[in-house]
Amino acid sequence: MLTFDAVNMRYPEVGDVLRNVSFHLEKSEIAFLTGHSGAGKSTLFRLIAMMEDKKKSTLRGQITFNNHNLSKVKSRQIPFIRREMGLIFQDYKLLNDRTVFDNVALPLIIMGYSYNEISRRVRAALDKVGLRGKEKKFPLTLSGGEQQRIGIARAIVNQPKLILADEPTGNLDPELSAEIMRLFEQFKQAGTTVLIVTHDISLVSKLNHRILKLDHGQLVGDVG
Amino acid sequence: MNHESKYTPKYKNNNRIIEAKKNTKQTSLVGGDFSDKLRAYRDLHAHALFSSLGRLVASRLNAVLTIIVLSISISLACGFYLLVENVQQLTSDLESSNQISLFLRDDVSLASATKLANGIKLDSSVQTVKVITKEQALKEFEDFSGFGDAVRALEKNPLPIVLQVIPKNSLEEGQNIETLVENFKQAGEVDFAQLDMQWVKRLQLMIDVAQMSVVLLGGLLSLAVLFITGNTIRLELYTRKDEIIIAKLVGATNSFVQRPFLYSGFWIGFFSGVSAWFIVTIMMLILKQPVEKLSMLYNSGFHLLFMGFFETVALIFVSAGLGISGSWVVVQLQLKQLNVR
Numbered sequence: 122m123l124t125f126d127a128v129n130m131r132y133p134e135v136g137d138v139l140r141n142v143s144f145h146l147e148k149s150e151i152a153f154l155t156g157h158s159g160a161g162k163s164t165l166f167r168l169i170a171m172m173e174d175k176k177k178s179t180l181r182g183q184i185t186f187n188n189h190n191l192s193k194v195k196s197r198q199i200p201f202i203r204r205e206m207g208l209i210f211q212d213y214k215l216l217n218d219r220t221v222f223d224n225v226a227l228p229l230i231i232m233g234y235s236y237n238e239i240s241r242r243v244r245a246a247l248d249k250v251g252l253r254g255k256e257k258k259f260p261l262t263l264s265g266g267e268q269q270r271i272g273i274a275r276a277i278v279n280q281p282k283l284i285l286a287d288e289p290t291g292n293l294d295p296e297l298s299a300e301i302m303r304l305f306e307q308f309k310q311a312g313t314t315v316l317i318v319t320h321d322i323s324l325v326s327k328l329n330h331r332i333l334k335l336d337h338g339q340l341v342g343d344v345g
Numbered sequence: 346m347n348h349e350s351k352y353t354p355k356y357k358n359n360n361r362i363i364e365a366k367k368n369t370k371q372t373s374l375v376g377g378d379f380s381d382k383l384r385a386y387r388d389l390h391a392h393a394l395f396s397s398l399g400r401l402v403a404s405r406l407n408a409v410l411t412i413i414v415l416s417i418s419i420s421l422a423c424g425f426y427l428l429v430e431n432v433q434q435l436t437s438d439l440e441s442s443n444q445i446s447l448f449l450r451d452d453v454s455l456a457s458a459t460k461l462a463n464g465i466k467l468d469s470s471v472q473t474v475k476v477i478t479k480e481q482a483l484k485e486f487e488d489f490s491g492f493g494d495a496v497r498a499l500e501k502n503p504l505p506i507v508l509q510v511i512p513k514n515s516l517e518e519g520q521n522i523e524t525l526v527e528n529f530k531q532a533g534e535v536d537f538a539q540l541d542m543q544w545v546k547r548l549q550l551m552i553d554v555a556q557m558s559v560v561l562l563g564g565l566l567s568l569a570v571l572f573i574t575g576n577t578i579r580l581e582l583y584t585r586k587d588e589i590i591i592a593k594l595v596g597a598t599n600s601f602v603q604r605p606f607l608y609s610g611f612w613i614g615f616f617s618g619v620s621a622w623f624i625v626t627i628m629m630l631i632l633k634q635p636v637e638k639l640s641m642l643y644n645s646g647f648h649l650l651f652m653g654f655f656e657t658v659a660l661i662f663v664s665a666g667l668g669i670s671g672s673w674v675v676v677q678l679q680l681k682q683l684n685v686r
Contacts, residue, residue: 228595
């Protein structure tokens with residue numbers, strides 16, 4: 122589903138941020154990506170999400186996602202590849218002037234689904250993350266955990282092949298974190314690959330999943 | 346744990362939902378009923394059209410100010426255009442006139458004038474000759490000049506007999522006509538020969554200059570419309586920057602992102618065009634009465650021309666088009682600057 126093959130990434134002014142990183146995630150696999158801050162976790166996330174500006178860095182090696190070669194992708198293909206991913210952000214990236222329903226519906230609106238289809242899928246996704254009945258609320262009236270779950274609902278509403286989450290439990294207390302982790306396990310069971318970027322070692326160690334550890338841009342551990 | 350029991354039943358249901366959703370995806374996307382897609386596409390455009398209108402209404406002051414500035418610019422161009430059109434209408438019946446007026450000496454009698462006219466008529470390059478008697482000339486002058494009373498106060502009719510000579514159309518070229526005029530001047534009865542075409546030509550050239558100015562002014566004001574719309578859209582883009590980034594991160598194409606802004610540009614241009622039409626029409630209505638009074642004094646059949654149907658449609662189309670173009674240019678530039686791929 123997702124393969125990094127000898128990926129090297131260099132910013133001219135900083136130097137190498139990823140060195141010879143190789144790993145492979147199967148379908149329905151769940152993995153954590155950990156490491157201290159500055160180890161290259163965010164860069165890796167941004168590479169998969171195609172958020173890196175190619176002109177500002179040099180990339181070597183190959184990144185493959187669902188038969189797309191992400192290292193050679195053209196700008197106009199990016200939207201369509203992103204539709205096969207569900208991105209979850211630490212800062213949620215919600216539209217605060219839109220209702221919960223509209224936020225979750227966004228990927229489906231973009232893809233041109235009919236209103237009935239959108240309505241059905243959004244309700245199903247909200248149901249799944251435990252936000253049923255909050256469709257008409259605005260994100261800022263909800264708690265941090267609930268806002269994070271809006272972001273998760275938006276990421277899964279489209280049935281992505283890969284869920285890519287950046288510190289999804291960063292702002293949550295341990296109980297809520299555990300709850301969200303259980304959600305991810307549910308997605309895995311439904312056939313989705315999940316990659317969670319986190320520095321929350323206590324959370325990671327409690328769960329029995331594969332752990333990729335980055336240190337100064339190098340993959341130093343791949344366990345589980 | 347407490348919340349576990351709370352959520353577990355839902356998860357069970359949700360696995361079923363995932364299966365169900367997979368099936369619907371196949372019918373709606375891969376199987377792809379074309380009319381379904383078309384409907385969704387139409388909904389998407391309708392939504393962008395009306396939500397952009399909604400935002401325009403919501404950002405009241407900003408939008409109203411822009412539209413006022415634009416409609417004044419557009420009405421300036423339109424007003425100048427109408428002015429030239431009206432002046433041109435005034436001279437349109439003169440356009441074909443290349444008549445030669447021969448003013449005869451005061452002592453020439455009507456009989457010898459008619460004799461001279463018949464002689465000229467024989468010239469192969471002359472189409473018609475008309476004799477205007479002193480009385481006719483006076484009547485005409487009274488009617489058209491508005492100085493009737495002053496003329497009647499005179500003891501003696503000061504106007505000469507005039508022969509109106511219209512050359513044949515084949516004689517269009519100035520050189521030939523001028524030779525003809527020179528020939529007429531040789532006749533002893535002719536005091537003064539005037540080629541009307543010359544001043545008609547001068548007037549026509551003046552109108553040409555005015556028309557070219559309309560084109561230049563129109564171009565300049567169109568540019569202004571383009572830039573003002575662009576700037577307004579740039580502000581809107583800036584305030585909705587986060588939204589654009591988020592939409593792109595969940596798979597929006599550039600055309601999806603730019604669509605609402607193009608519609609905003611359309612509405613701004615459209616409303617500016619409509620209000621410019623109202624401005625021009627109101628100004629013409631105000632001018633209508635004085636102009637028609639003046640025209641009555643000259644006993645002329647002149648009527649003020651307003652914006653016609655075709656001109657109105659063109660005005661609104663061009664304004665809306667300029668709005669769309671202005672926002673398109675800005676959106677292209679800004680999307681590049683935002684640096685979200």
